[in-house]
């Protein structure tokens with residue numbers, strides 16, 4: 001019998017610290033599948049964020065460093081410019097990329113840096129206890145919006161792909177989701193394209209991944225993926241923005 | 243005949259594989275594993291089509307699929 005699905009080579013055989021049903025585990029694996037498919041493991045440098053994925057370097061079996069909160073695109077810029085033959089990618093959450101790191105992501109994108117960003121939008125600050133993120137939905141209850149996010153006080157959910165898509169430095173911006181197997185496969189295609197663009201020297205690529213955080217959505221794993229597939233995609237439509 | 247293998251000690255019992263197996267091959271066990279999760283187990287060997295949906299959605303790399 002042939003194995004038709006097994007652990008990618010570039011992920012370590014190690015238990016993660018993620019909660020049951022957390023989307024980070026799926027996204028980590030899909031990145032490794034792409035890395036194996038493209039045969040870029042030896043040339044790859046990843047940058048882990050501050051957030052639940054802060055110790056992604058314990059799970060990925062290739063070179064990975066870590067950046068201060070929100071500074072992944074700046075660190076990626078420096079590494080890519082000094083080692084242009086390496087493939088450099090950043091992994092960021094919505095608090096990391098969309099709150100404290102807004103300036104870094106916008107300017108890296110606007111400079112058209114030849115890097116790849118994987119942006120995991122789970123609508124909350126997972127690591128610090130489920131506080132509101134810029135991507136939290138209106139009416140969504142979080143630790144800091146116990147009666148639900150209110151537009152008047154907290155503003156609107158931040159649409160990162162739409163925002164970046166107007167910048168001429170951006171080669172590719174797509175939003176995908178990992179709430180069911182079919183969408184995980186689509187997410188893999190998008191992530192592959194984002195790496196291929198860098199290999200071809202096309203410039204800045206970002207893939208936003210809608211991802212469940214069952215713990216701070218206060219839902220079971222099953223209800224969390226349902227919520228992503230039914231509610232979150234309404235505010236954050238899937239598709240290619242640039 | 244396609245089949246899957248589940249690592250019960252790695253499994254966190256999230257149940258996503260159960261949710262997406264269209265053939266009803268997997269169910270949650272009533273016995274805890276060492277980490278205190280209810281892992282999943284195979285209940286219907288013959289129905290498996292090898293679609294790999296269970297493995298594709300598993301956040302914790304617990305499932306291997308054979309064909």
Ligand SMILES: Cc1ncc(C[n+]2csc(CCOP(=O)(O)OP(=O)(O)O)c2C)c(N)n1
Nearest residue numbers: 050051052069093094095096124125126127
């Ligand atoms: C400079 C700085 N400010 C604040 C923090 C606290 N902090 C750690 S993680 C985090 C937010 C993480 O949220 P997100 O990026 O969405 O990642 P997730 O955990 O949801 O994957 C914050 C505010 C920090 N570590 N450093």
Ligand code: SF4
Nearest residue numbers: 018019022052126213
């Ligand atoms: S808090 Fe949320 S994002 Fe963090 S590991 Fe748990 S489920 Fe995942």
Ligand code: SF4
Nearest residue numbers: 263290291293294296
């Ligand atoms: S491979 Fe498909 S049919 Fe077989 S157990 Fe997994 S989800 Fe079910």
Ligand code: SF4
Nearest residue numbers: 253254256257259300
């Ligand atoms: S998806 Fe993976 S971790 Fe979740 S119950 Fe199934 S085998 Fe266990």
Ligand SMILES: [Mg+2]
Nearest residue numbers: 093094124126
């Ligand atoms: Mg987050």
